[in-house]
Amino acid sequence: MFDKAIDICGKHAIYSKFLCPTQNDRGSKKSMSAVFETIYEIFTTAVVVGLVQGLRAEQDKTSNDSTSIFVDKVIKEKRDLEQLLRLVVIIDNSRKLSSEQKIEYAFKNKNDSENLDLMYSYARGGIEWLYEKFSSGNSTKEDYLFQIYKIAKDFDELYPII
Numbered sequence: 001m002f003d004k005a006i007d008i009c010g011k012h013a014i015y016s017k018f019l020c021p022t023q024n025d026r027g028s029k030k031s032m033s034a035v036f037e038t039i040y041e042i043f044t045t046a047v048v049v050g051l052v053q054g055l056r057a058e059q060d061k062t063s064n065d066s067t068s069i070f071v072d073k074v075i076k077e078k079r080d081l082e083q084l085l086r087l088v089v090i091i092d093n094s095r096k097l098s099s100e101q102k103i104e105y106a107f108k109n110k111n112d113s114e115n116l117d118l119m120y121s122y123a124r125g126g127i128e129w130l131y132e133k134f135s136s137g138n139s140t141k142e143d144y145l146f147q148i149y150k151i152a153k154d155f156d157e158l159y160p161i162i
Contacts, residue, residue, distance in 0.1 A: 001085075001112050002078040006043060006069040010060030012124050013067045015131035016042050035134055035144060040069045040077065046126030047084055047119055051091055052159070055125030056118075088119045 008016050020036040036042045050056060074081065089106040095118070097105065105115060133151060138144050 001109070001116070002074050002081045003071070004074065005071045006074055006120075007066055008039065008043070008068065008123075008127070009066045010063045011065075012057070012060055012127045013065040014063060015127050015135075016067050017065075019127075019130060019134060035130070035148065038069075038073075039067055040073050042127065042130070043069055043123050044080070044084060046123045046130060047088065048126065049129050050122030050124070050126030051088055052155075053125070053129055055129055056094070056121040057124035057128055058121070059124065085115055085119050088122060089115050092118060092122075094118075 016039055019034075019042050020039055021034050036045070086106040090102050092102075134144060134147055138147055
């Protein structure tokens, strides 16, 4: 598990590229939307956003566009990705698993492909949510910064830490 590239396809790839322009786009008008530095950052943030917001999405095949988190990055971040997967399995209620089953699935490598599919569906849901938040009505760097502030503030109000 987490020993190969993570591929993002279809509209989710298009949305990810919007949120994280490539090195070639830095400094251009397109880079105004550079909310994230890497596709990995988008993916991990999107998993959490999808999980918190209860958003999942099927893999999109309406476009041939794709992007990836390269295998070297996946392997380097394997431990964090495994922890994120465990978090998804434990928090998710869509499969109607008991607490004992969730623990077993999360820590005893039960149903790895099913668990990965679940995590990826939350990532796709989170990517859609992030794209929606950052693509509408934002045109300047200040607009994007304000949107980040607004999202953080809303999150803090919904889920206060202290």
